[in-house]
Amino acid sequence: MKQKPDDDKATSQDLAESFGSRVGLFWYKKNAVESYQVTPELAGFSGKRKLLRGLLSAGLFGAIGVIWRFLWPSLFSGPLLWVVITAVIFGILGVLFDTRKFNYKVFVSDDCITAAHSRYQRSVRKNEVKTVTESDGNVLLPPSLRISKYGRFGTWVWGGIWIPKALPECAAIRDLALSWKDPTKV
Numbered sequence: 071m072k073q074k075p076d077d078d079k080a081t082s083q084d085l086a087e088s089f090g091s092r093v094g095l096f097w098y099k100k101n102a103v104e105s106y107q108v109t110p111e112l113a114g115f116s117g118k119r120k121l122l123r124g125l126l127s128a129g130l131f132g133a134i135g136v137i138w139r140f141l142w143p144s145l146f147s148g149p150l151l152w153v154v155i156t157a158v159i160f161g162i163l164g165v166l167f168d169t170r171k172f173n174y175k176v177f178v179s180d181d182c183i184t185a186a187h188s189r190y191q192r193s194v195r196k197n198e199v200k201t202v203t204e205s206d207g208n209v210l211l212p213p214s215l216r217i218s219k220y221g222r223f224g225t226w227v228w229g230g231i232w233i234p235k236a237l238p239e240c241a242a243i244r245d246l247a248l249s250w251k252d253p254t255k256v
Contacts, residue, residue: 106176106237108185113172113234114212120165123210128161176233178243183217185231192231194219199250201225204235215240217247 135153174187184193198219207213218230233240 103177103179104239106178106239108172108174108176108234108237110172112236113214114207114236115172119210119212124161124165126210127164128157131160131164132157176231176237176243178239178246183231183243183247192229194231194247196250199247199252201230202244202247202251204244207235212236215244215247217243 132153135157136150139150139153174185177184177186181196182193184191194217199217200221201216201218201224203216203222203225205211205214205216213235215233215235216225216230217233218225218228220228220230233243237243
């Protein structure tokens with residue numbers, strides 16, 4: 071992205087050049103856009119959390135494999151060791167692919183917030199905000215802010231923009247999104 075060296079503002083034209091014309095459709099031509107980079111380290115994925123997520127996904131995959139093996143023994147006639155080996159492999163792959171999705175940019179303007187990943191993009195416009203929730207985190211996920219144009223169930227199904235609280239500008243983004251939320255809608 072072309073940026074001036076003295077400030078961190080980018081125009082919608084710069085944004086469109088960086089991420090293709092599909093992102094440029096979400097911004098008005100005169101709006102200044104601030105960009106923030108979210109990395110797995112900023113998102114709070116330490117080595118211990120990655121290990122725990124890998125063990126959980128391996129255990130879950132292994133448990134499902136064992137249950138299916140007992141429900142349909144004719145389909146799964148191989149040794150039980152294969153279930154354990156595939157569970158460990160999928161646990162490792164799950165951690166690798168899971169942390170890759172936490173490497174994206176968040177673009178904030180006066181009328182839109184967009185998360186742009188290399189494979190997907192999510193935007194919430196000023197008049198679309200329905201859900202702004204904060205999480206204190208848990209063992210698997212760090213503290214975060216989630217902004218969505220859906221309700222709570224829709225956010226769980228279709229997702230939203232996930233911003234870690236470790237991002238220094240998280241409070242300002244939260245205040246902006248809350249100012250967009252319609253107080254008459256619950």
